[in-house]
Amino acid sequence: MKIFVTDPDGIEHELEALEGWRVMEIIKDYGLPLKAECGGACCCATCHVYVSEEWIGKLFEMREDEEDMLDEAMEVRDNSRLSCQILMSEALDGLKVTIAPGTEI
Numbered sequence: 001m002k003i004f005v006t007d008p009d010g011i012e013h014e015l016e017a018l019e020g021w022r023v024m025e026i027i028k029d030y031g032l033p034l035k036a037e038c039g040g041a042c043c044c045a046t047c048h049v050y051v052s053e054e055w056i057g058k059l060f061e062m063r064e065d066e067e068d069m070l071d072e073a074m075e076v077r078d079n080s081r082l083s084c085q086i087l088m089s090e091a092l093d094g095l096k097v098t099i100a101p102g103t104e105i
């Protein structure tokens, strides 16, 4: 499985993704600049990403705590999600996201 992640310089990276991993963990494991300060506990918003249009409808609906936390993020858009709340599965093979501002290390 793969995901495609665009970094803050606009460069797209193809990352190997494992079932059950959080997208945030995959991005960090690869060494891209994503702070993800709380380690996936949904209480920091520094793992904020923009999900590309064709994928946004394929994700699980946001839970209330993700929505609340996103309110704290910078430059939130309709396709904003917290990458620690996206669990990798076969259905998301090929997922495309862009690292949002305010999440740098």
Ligand code: FES
Pocket (backbone or CB within 6 Å): 024, 036, 037, 038, 039, 040, 041, 042, 043, 044, 045, 046, 047, 069, 082, 083, 084, 085
């Ligand atoms: S890592 Fe903190 S909310 Fe995702």
